[in-house]
Amino acid sequence: MSVSALSRRQKRLMFLTFDWGLVPIALYLAYALRFGTALPLQQILPSLPQFMVIASLAPLLIVVYRLPWIKLTALDITSLVRIASAAAVFGIVAMAVSYVLTLGAPRSVPIIFAVMFFGLSVGGRTVACLLLQRPWFRPEGVPVAIYGAGAAGIQMASALRRCAEVHPVTFVDDNPALHGLIISGLSVAPPKRLRTMVAGGHVERVLVAMPSLPKTELDALLTRLADLPCEVQVLPSYVDLISGRESEMKTVSPEALLGRDKVALDVPDIATAYAGRSVMVTGAGGSIGSELCRQLLDCNPARIVLFERSELALYQIDREIRALAEARRIEVATRLGSVCDAGRLRAVMASDGVEIVLHAAAYKHVPLVEGNELEGARNNTLGTQVVAAAAEAAGCERFILISTDKAVRPTNIMGASKRMAELVVQDMASRPSGTRFSMVRFGNVLGSSGSVLPLFQEQIRKGGPVTVTHAEVTRYFMTIPEAARLVLLAGAYSTGGEVFVLDMGKPMRILDIARRMIQMSGATVREGRETHGIPIEISGLRPGEKLYEELLIDSASLVATPHEKIMVAQEHSLSQIEVAGMLRELRSAVDDDDAGRVRRTVAAFVKGYQAPNDGAGPKPRPTGLTDATARAASDVPA
Template identity: 50%
Template sequence: MHNFIDTVPRSVKRLIYLSVDAVLLPVALFAAFALRYGEFTPWAQVSESWILFPTVLCFGMAANILLGFSRVKLSTFGVRDIGKAALIAIAMTVVSICTCYILDLATPRSVPLIFGILLFLGTMGSRLTGRALLQVLYDHGHERRPVAIYGAGSAGNQLASALGRSKIKPIVFVDDNPSLHGVIMGGLPVCDPEKLKSLIEKGKIESVILATPSATEEQKRRISLKLADLGAEVLSLPSYNEIIAGRGLVESLRQVSPDELLGRDKVDLNLPGVSDVYADKSVFVSGAGGSIGSELCRQVLKHNPRKIVLFEHSEFALYSIDQELRPLAEAAGVEIVATLGSVCDKRRVVRTMQIHQTDIVLHAAAYKHVPLVESNELEGLRNNVLGTRVLANAARELEIERFILISTDKAVRPTNVMGASKRLAELIVQDIDSRSPKTLFSMVRFGNVLGSSGSVIPLFREQIARGGPVTVTHAEVTRYFMTIPEAARLVLIAGTFARGGDVFVLDMGKAVAILDLAKRMIRLSGKTLKCPQNPDGDIEIVVTGLRPGEKLYEELLIGENILNTPHPKIMRAQEGCLSELEVQSAIRDLNQAIESGETARCRSILNHWIEDYHQPQEAKQSG
C-alpha cells in the first residue's frame, strides 16, 4: 500500500489536498452555526446566511493556492506550515466578518470566530491524521532501525523530523541538559545519557546519532568514546558548514571517523600569506590522482593558481580527479591540464613543464605500500628514487621557483625498501638543492594518513563489515596519524617556509596504538570484541606478526637537531646529507643494478648509503 502511495503523481496528491480543504471550509462554517445555536441541524439560520458558504469557499481556496498550502508534503509538515494554516484561518474569519457586515446578515458575531477556530483545527487535524496514517503504513512495510538522537537542539529536532520516512526510527532524545529531561519534543521523550546503557541492553536502541554540529572536536571525541563503550554504533552529523554546503541532514549522517578519536585535535594549519605563494602560478602535481596528490590539487585550487597540471601514470586516477576538479576550476577561472605520464620519463616530464611554464612542483608520485615495494623492489626504487631525481633535475634545469617532495616517517632509520627509497630520494633532493641557485627545494615528512589508499583505517572498516577478524600485525605496534587535509596543507605551507634543502615535519602528538584503534573501531561499529573474557563477542582481533620490513614504531626525526618555523606545529629538521660525488655514485650503482635486475645488489647499495638502514633478514637470506 505504501509503495502504491509513493507512485502517485505529485499533481494528484495536490488535487487530493485541495479537495479535502474545499470540503473543510463549508463543513467548518456549518459546524460553527451548529455550535452557536446548540442544534445539530440549524438549517433555518444557515439559509438566512447562505451567501457566506460560497464566499468563504472561493476566498479560502484562493488563499490556499496563494500560500502554496496544498504543496506542503505531509512528511515534512512543520512549524512554518502550521503558521500557513493559522493565516488561512484568520483570513477566513476576517472575510466572514466583512461579508456579514457588508451584506447586513443576521449572523451572530461569534459564528465567524468559531468558524476560524474550527477551520484551523480541521486543517491541522487532516494533515496530522494523514501523516500518522502514512507513517503507520511505512512502519508496517519496512524494517526500521531504532536509534537515539544525542542532542535535543534544533539540529536534533530537524533530524528527527527528516528521519520520519527513512530506514532509521528515532526513539528518544538524549541530552546533557538536566532541564530537558522528561520533556517531550517532537513526540519523542528527552532522557538522561545515563539511561542509554539500559536502552541498549534491552535492545530498544541499536545506534546513537550525534546531532551536535556546534560542538568542538574535543567535545565530540569525549562523547563518542563514552558511547562507544556502551556497545552501540555511533553516527554523527557534520558541522554546520558542511550542512550549509548543501547536503540534507539524513544524507549527511556518517560513521564517526577514527580521526575524531585519535587523542588530539586536528592541527590548525591556517597561516596568512600562503595564498600569495600559489596565486597566479602554474603548479605541477605529480601523482595527482593519489590520496595526497588529489587533495593537494583541491587545496591548491583554493589559492587561485593560474594553472594546475595533473601529472599521473594511472589513466583511471587521472580521469577521476580531472572530472572532479574541472567544473570547480572553470568556475574559479583556473586552467586544468590532465597529463598522462611517468615521472621516470625525463623527456615527458621536461616537455610538460616547459609547455605549461611551471612555477611550482609538488611531487607526490610514489609507490608507498611497504609489503608490495618490499617484494617489487626494482620498480619501487625506479619510481621513488630515479623518478624523484628526474623531476628534481628538471626543476633545477628549468629554474622552476619551488620544488616540494612528499616524504614519509618510514624514511627515518628505515627497515624496508620503501622507507629507504624515500630517504634516498630526500638525499638526492638535498644534493640537487645545493647546486641550484634559482629553485628552492624542500621536503615534507609525515606519518600515516587517515583514509589514504592502503591505510589501516579502511582495512579495519572492511574487516569489521565482513564480520572479522580484524588483523593487527603486533600487539605493541604504534603509528603517527594525520588527516589527508592536514597532510596536504602541511605540504603547501612548507613551500612558503622553504629556504633550500629543508625537511619539514609536523608535531603530530602521541603515537597511536594500532591495537587500541582496532578496539575503538569495533565498539564504534556497534559490535563487541571477541576475546577470552568475552567469548560470545562479535569481532575477534588476530595478531598476524610483523610483515617484512615493518617496524613496531615509526619516527619523524633523525637526531634531535630541530628548528622552529613561523607555525608552532611545524618543525624544520637539521639532518646530515651526502656529497655530490656520493649521490652520483649511489645513483650510478643503483641504476645499473635496476637495469640488470640485481635485487640483492640494490639492497646492498641502500644498506651502504642510507644511515641506520637495516636490511630485513628475509631479504638477506633470499639475496
C-alpha cells in the same frame, strides 16, 4: 554480575521466575482491592485451591505466550499486546477455576487479577529498563544530534541510549510542525539551531536518520551540513540495506580516530605563495595528490597541472575539481606520464609553464615494495631525481618532495627508497640553483589508500576478524587535509634543503585504533572465549615492518618555523660525489634487474638502514615534536 553479562538462557529463566512470582502477588492484590483491606485472609483462605491451580499453570502459560523472550530494552506495542493477552488468559483461567471448584469468589476478582498482572509485568520491566539505562547520570559519550525525527530517528535514539560511546541530545527536523515537541524523550529543534549547538559544544556529531529521503535531497542536505565543524554520519537507505550495498553508517570524517586535536594550518602564507602560479602535482590521483589539488583551489593559482600515470585516477580527480576550478577561473591541465620519463616531464613543464612542483608520486605500500624492490627504487628514488632535475632545468621556483617517517632508519626498501630520494633532493638543494628544494616528512595518513582506516572498515563490514600485525605497533597519524596543508606550507616557508615535520602528538597503538573503530561501528570487541562481537587477530609483523616509527634522524637539528606546530630538521646529507655514486649504482642495478644489488646499495648509502630480520627495528622512546621532543629525543639511538 550485571544483567547484560548473563547468557540469553539465564535471562529467560530470570524473566520466567519474575512473571511466575507476579501471579500470586497479582491475585492477592485483586482480593485486597475487591474487599478493601490489606489483609483479606478470611476471603483468601477458601480460595487457596484457586491460588494453587493458577500458580501451577502459570509457567506453561508464560512460556506459551513467550513472555521471557521479550527484550527488556525493546518494550514496544507488540510486546505489550503479548503481555495483555497472557493477562487475559490468566483472568479466564481464574474465572474457570472459581466456577469449577465452586469457590464463590466475586466475579470481579479474575478481572482485577488480569489487570494487576498486566500492570505489574509491564511496570516491572519498565523500572528494570530504567535502572539499566541509568538516565539520571550524565552520559560521558559524544553528544549527537539526530537529523530526522521520523521512525528511523526514533529507533536510532533508542539504540544510542544503550551505547556508551555516544548519547543523543536532540532531534533536528525540517518539519515546522514538529519543532518544540518531545519525541522519544528528546526535543525537536529547527535546523537553524544546529550550528549554534555545535559551536557551543552541545553537539559533536550529527547523525542523518532519513533513509527514505531521495538521493538528490540527501545530497542537498549533506551540502548544507558539510561546513559544520563536526563529524556527520549518514544512515544508509532501506534499499541499500536490503540489497546489501551498505551495512554500516558512512562516516564523513576520520578525525574521531586521530587521538588529538586537529592542527590548524590555515595561514595566509599558503595563499600568497601559490596565487597566480602554475603548480604541478605529480601523483595527482593519489590520496595525498588529490587532496593537494583540492586545497590548491583555495590558493587561486593560475593553473593546476595534474600529472598522473593512472588514466582512471587522472580522470577521477579531473572530473572532481574541473568545474570548481573553472568557477574560480583556474586552468586545469591533465597530463598522463611517468615520473621516470624525463622527456615527458620536460615537455609538460615547458608547455604549462610550471613554477612549483609538488612531488607526491610514489609507491608507498611496504609489503608490495619489499617484494618489488627494483620498481620501488626506480619509481621512488630515480623518479624523484628525474622530476627534480626536470624542475631545475625548467627554471621552477620550488620543488617539494613528499616523504615519510619510514625513511628514518628504515628497515624496508620502501622507506630506504624514500630516504635515498631525500638524499637526492638534499644534494640538489646544496648546489647553486634558482630552484628551492625542500622535503616534507609525516607519518601515516588516516583515510589514505592502504591505511588502517579503509582496511579496518572493510574487515568490520565483513564481521571480522580485524587484523593487527603486533599488539605493540604504534604509528604517528595525521589526516589527509593536515598532510596536504603541511605540503603547501612547506612550499611557502622553504628556503632550500629543509625537512619539514609536523607535531603530531604522541604515536597511537594500532590495536587501540582497531578497538575504537569496532566500538564506533556499534559492535563490540570479542574477548577471550566469547562468541559474540568482532575478534581482533594478531597476524605478526610483515617483512620490513617496525614496531615504532620515528620522525627524526637527528633530533638536535630541529629549527622553529613561523608556525608553532611545524618544525624543520636540517639533517645529515651525503656529498655530491656520494649521491652520484649512489644513483649510478642504483641505475645499474635496476637496468641489470639485480634486486640484491639494490639492497647492497641501500645498505651502503642509507644511514641507519637495518635489513629486516625480526621486523622490530629500533625501539626509541616515542615522542611528538612538542617541547618534550628535544628532551626525549636524546633517548633515540643513533
